[in-house]
Amino acid sequence: MSALTVDHTTASGHEWDDLVRIWQETDAPEGCKVEIIEGIVTVAPPPSNAHNDIADLVQRRLYREIPEDWGIYQTLGTAVPSRAGLYIPDLAVAPRAALYAEGSDNYIPAAAAELVVEITSKSNASNDRIKKAAGYAQAGVPLYLLIDSWAPGGPTVTLYGEPKGDVYRVLRAGKFGDAIELPEPFAFTLDTSVFPTT
Numbered sequence: 001m002s003a004l005t006v007d008h009t010t011a012s013g014h015e016w017d018d019l020v021r022i023w024q025e026t027d028a029p030e031g032c033k034v035e036i037i038e039g040i041v042t043v044a045p046p047p048s049n050a051h052n053d054i055a056d057l058v059q060r061r062l063y064r065e066i067p068e069d070w071g072i073y074q075t076l077g078t079a080v081p082s083r084a085g086l087y088i089p090d091l092a093v094a095p096r097a098a099l100y101a102e103g104s105d106n107y108i109p110a111a112a113a114e115l116v117v118e119i120t121s122k123s124n125a126s127n128d129r130i131k132k133a134a135g136y137a138q139a140g141v142p143l144y145l146l147i148d149s150w151a152p153g154g155p156t157v158t159l160y161g162e163p164k165g166d167v168y169r170v171l172r173a174g175k176f177g178d179a180i181e182l183p184e185p186f187a188f189t190l191d192t193s194v195f196p197t198t
Contacts, residue, residue, distance in 0.1 A: 016081045037131055039084035050196040051119050055090050065186050071096050077107025080135040091117035110139035119147045137163035157192050
């Protein structure tokens, strides 16, 4: 996936509203992902079939564990205004009530998510590894699962938690094929041996 730079604005004060307006009005082809990453509105093409398969496998496993009043969303905007970010994680697990809290009907505060999952694409993996990780941590998202099909040493899975500032602690890490244990409130083992490799 490649990203197209649409605007070079930084968000502070009223500029956040301008960024969100540009994000909402960006006319991208169907299936493309429009995000704000560090003040830049980007458009990325639809993900690969392997990427979609991994998202489906993780989502199916999560549905067995989450409470009835939570949802798993593939196109839910998660806002981190302090980092001029509005991300669309590959999966966001959040209470359904967060979708209807006062504010925008297009996104939720990232802090409302219990878990976010990002699956890297070849051309923008660094956003998921660095910029989004820092944004999710700063927002206080308790768990961040990074499935990195394009890691330099081969595909990896890393579970981050215990955010402090814009940094996470690595809770679990392994390569595709390793079992990754997710803590409460999920409390299950994710079998990564079924993940396709690109």
